Amino acid sequence: MCVRDGCGRPRNRLGAVLEVRKPADRPEADADSRPLPPEGAVTATIRDVARRAGVSPITASRAFSGTHPVAQETRRRVFAAAEELGYVPDLLARGLVHRRSPMIGMVVLELANPFVSPIIDGAQAVAFERGHLLVVSQSLRQRETEEASLSRFRQMRVAGVLVAPVSPDLRHLEELREQGVPVVAFSRQWANGDYVTVDDREGGRIAGEHLVSLGHREIGFVALGEPGNTAVEARLEGLLEALERGGAVCRPEWRLFTQRQTPEEGVAAAEAFVRLAHRPTAMFVTADRVAIGFVHQLRTLGLRVPEDVAVVGYDDIHYSQFLEVPLTTVALPKYELGRQAAEILFRRIGAAQPGGAPQQVLLPPRLVVRRSCGAGVDGG
Known part of the structure; x- marks a missing residue:
């Protein structure tokens, strides 16, 4: 409640005269001359962070957005300044302004597969560095589930998508890209799009x-007996190429196919193997x-590895080296696969204009020799 004195000046309920200033009378503080807020204060702004880090507000904003190139040292200073000042960027608000959320969608085949975890780690490292959250879904090798995940990511307005496609038919990825969502495939080649995968033909050859x-x-x-699995086809082609040059053979009846990539399927394959004439x-x-x-x-059925049967695997998952017979295997650069796929995706997100030539990367595999092949070497 406010009353006025005899001169018409307003008084509060206790009778004290209230001083009223017109808006024009209020001093305007220079934003750059204001003292920095105390550390941990919730009132810190992007300008405060920029001044503490010694950069422009635009550079500080770009360091948080991750959609423009910022030097690693500059990004580190900006993040350190933000932590000192207690500044937390409103990522959701930023997403509303740019019509994209600060999230990256990722669709993998199976989370239970230990091959997948390092790929996620590589992608997440890049996403975190760029100020984005990585959201992961699994397709369980079902095309319908993959498409449903991609549709949900689009509804979430993710900044871009990484996907390990279930099948070689990638028209749905092309449609998503045409709708303005940057897409990078991994673990499968994409003739007209960006991808990062392993040179599986080379893996079979070595x-x-x-x-x-x-x-x-x-x-x-x-x-894996999956129709249209180009990775399996490439590994077989590389194997046959090496065998032909070396005077060896792989007869059709010696080619066994599984329904899934599990140890149980390996047990079934071994039982089929011992039944061969x-x-x-x-x-x-x-x-x-x-x-x-x-x-x-094989060992349960009385066959010795490698004395009776030499075995070479593929992937070099972590625990393959700790088996009773350590597994010789073709190692794949899984972390690097995820990292490079994410790097390409962020280049697409930050591009001023969409389009351009596809960025396509084939990573080299390498052989890790252990005891299961009979070479007498047990390396890590």
Whole structure:
């Protein structure tokens, strides 16, 4: 409640005269001359952070957005200043302004597969560095689930999507890209789009060359029997190329296919192997999880690895080196795969204009020799 005195000046309820200033009379503080707020204060602004870090407000904003190139040292100073001042950027508000949320969607085949975890780690490291949250979904190798995840990510207005496609039909990715969502495929090639994957043909070739170098001339093959799986096809092509050059063979009846990539499927493959009328002396099993079950069941059935059957796996998942018979395997740069895919995605997100030539990367595999191949080497 406010009353007025005899001069018309307003008084409060206790009778004290209230001084009223017109808006024009209020001193305007220079934003750059204001003292910095105390550390931990909730009133810190992006301008305060910029001054503390010694950069412009635009540079500070870009350091948080991750959509423009900012030097690593500059980004570190900005983040350190923000932490000192207790500044927390409103990422959701920023997403509303730019019509994109500060999130990256990622669709993997199976979270339970230990091959996938390092890929996620690599992508997450880049996303965090760019101030984005990585949101992961799994397709469980179902095309419908993959498409549903991508649709949900679009509804969330994610800044971009990383996806390990279930099938070679990638028209849905092209449609998503045409709708303005940057998309990068990984673990599968995409003729008209950005992708990062492993040179699987080279992986099959080095596995075959190694077994031939150990004297094997009859070599079998175990792989996922998934129609249109170009990675499996490439591994077999590389294997056959190496065997042909080395005078070895892989007969059709020695090529065993599984329904899933699990140790249980490896057990079933081993049981099929022992029923062969004539068995090869070595097997290339194109997934370590399957190879683990395969080796276990061979030993259960009385066959020695590598004395009776040499085995080479694929992936180099972490625990393959700790088995009773450590697994020789083709190692894939899983962390690097995720990291490079995310780097390409952020370049697309930050591009002034969409389009341009696809960015396509094939990463080289390498052979890790352990005891299961019979080479007499047990390396990590």
